Amino acid sequence: MRTGMRQGPEIWIRGPVAVPEPVPPEPAHPRAAVRRFSWVGAHGGSGVSTLAAVYGGHDSGRAWPGPGDPRSVLLVARTHAAGLDAVLPAVEAFRRGEAPRGLTLDAVVLVADAPGRLPRPLAQRIRLVESVIDVYRVPWVPEWRLGDLGGRPPRETEPLARLTGAVR
DSSP states (O other): OOOOOOOOOOOOOOOOOOOOOOOOOOOHHHHHOOOOOOESSTTTSSSSHHHHHOOOOOEEEEEEEEETOSSEEEEOOOOOOHHHHHHHHHHHHHHHOOTTOOOEEEEEEEHHHHHSSSOHHHHHHHHHTTTTSOOEEEEOOOHHHTTTOOSSOOGGGGGHHHHHHHHO
C-alpha cells in the first residue's frame, strides 16, 4: 500500500444488483393541492359573488356554508366604516365557538370600497383586524364594477390567488 493514499473498506456484493428506477424530475413550480373555500360576507354588498367568480370557491352570500359546502371560510368585507365594523364581531363568533361546528375561519378578505388611499381612521381599523387574523386586500377594480370578471386578478392579490388556487 502506498503511503499517503487512503483506501476505503472493501465491499463485496453477492448476486445481481438492481439498477434504481430513474426519478422523474419535479415540476419547476409544483402546484399545491387546491383548497376549496366558502366566501362569506360580513355584510351585504361585500363582494362575495365577485370574489367567488374570480378566485373560485363557494359563494355563501351572508349565510354560513351548508353541510356540503367547503368548511374553510374566507370572511369578506368592504373597507368602509360599516364593513370594517362588521368584521371583528364575525371573527369573535369563531373565537367563541358560535360559528357552526366544523367551520374554520382562514382569513379575512377586505375589498376596497373606492379607488385611492384609505383615510387614516379606516387604515387604523384594518391594522386592528390584521392584529388578530390574516388579512388579504383586494384593490378597487373598475372592470369588476362594470361586470367584466374575465381578466387576470389584480397583481396586488397574488397572495390571495395562491391561497385559493386561482393562480393561472
